[in-house]
Amino acid sequence: MDRMPAASSGPPTPAPGGAAAAAPDLAELLRRSARGDEHAFARLYDATSRRIYGLVLRIVRDPAMSEEVSQEVYLDVWRTSARFDATKGSALSWLMTIAHRAAVDRVRSSEASRRRDDAHAASTHDVAFDGTAEAAHISLESQRVRKALETLTEAQRSAVELAYLGGYTHTEVARLLDLPLGTAKTRIRDGLIRLRDTLGVPA
Numbered sequence: 786m787d788r789m790p791a792a793s794s795g796p797p798t799p800a801p802g803g804a805a806a807a808a809p810d811l812a813e814l815l816r817r818s819a820r821g822d823e824h825a826f827a828r829l830y831d832a833t834s835r836r837i838y839g840l841v842l843r844i845v846r847d848p849a850m851s852e853e854v855s856q857e858v859y860l861d862v863w864r865t866s867a868r869f870d871a872t873k874g875s876a877l878s879w880l881m882t883i884a885h886r887a888a889v890d891r892v893r894s895s896e897a898s899r900r901r902d903d904a905h906a907a908s909t910h911d912v913a914f915d916g917t918a919e920a921a922h923i924s925l926e927s928q929r930v931r932k933a934l935e936t937l938t939e940a941q942r943s944a945v946e947l948a949y950l951g952g953y954t955h956t957e958v959a960r961l962l963d964l965p966l967g968t969a970k971t972r973i974r975d976g977l978i979r980l981r982d983t984l985g986v987p988a
Contacts, residue, residue, distance in 0.1 A: 811876035812869070819867035826866075830859055833877065837884045840961060844888035844951045854891050858884045878963040882943060885961075889946055893931075933983040941976035948973050 809832045817825035837858055842851040861883055869879050934942055947958045959969035 811880075812871050815862075815866045815869045815876050815879075818863065819869070826863060829862075833880055834859075836877075836961075837880060840881060840884050840951070841888040843953065844885070845891055850891065850895075851888075854887050855884070858887050861887070875963045881961050881963070882939075885943055885947060885951075889950065892950070933980050936983050937976050937979055941972050941979065944969055944972035945976040945980070 809828055811829060811832065814825045814829040814832070818829060834855070838851060838855045841854045841858070842848060845851045845854055858880075862880060865883075869876060873879075934946070937945065943962060944958055947953045947961060948955065953961065955970050955973060956966060958964075958973065959966040962969060964972075
């Protein structure tokens, strides 16, 4: 699918948190969206935008940026809805995974931009050695953690990032990923153990 519904240049744009229809079949709405059904896509947006925006906001923190990221999420969903496979998980979990990935990517991009700005400022101003050393140490630790996260399975990484980047409780992680609480706890625990081993942190 290579274009959005003709009615707008982006996904339908009710305010984040628009009221959801009564228990719609999200999987069916995705299948219909994949066939170019604009009405089904608008219903999908209305039914899920509150949760998608809420997830993005918890990670990105900035409301205006969160609205922008949420719109990008639905643009991605419109373009890729044909890839949804109900045998691999629920429609809501699929949508939340896309939203989580987009939000984390935006945070990382913003951090990279900030680091470039900081590096430029450091190169044009006198900076105390201790401050420079501390910034370098933090940057190196951040890089180590990001590389360690890449060693996790996608399921573990999503759960760990929601819990520790997004600040969600285990119960909230389970709800956001549409998982039993025990499964969410196991993914977080296993992911943390793997991170600890990768980073060489004593048990």
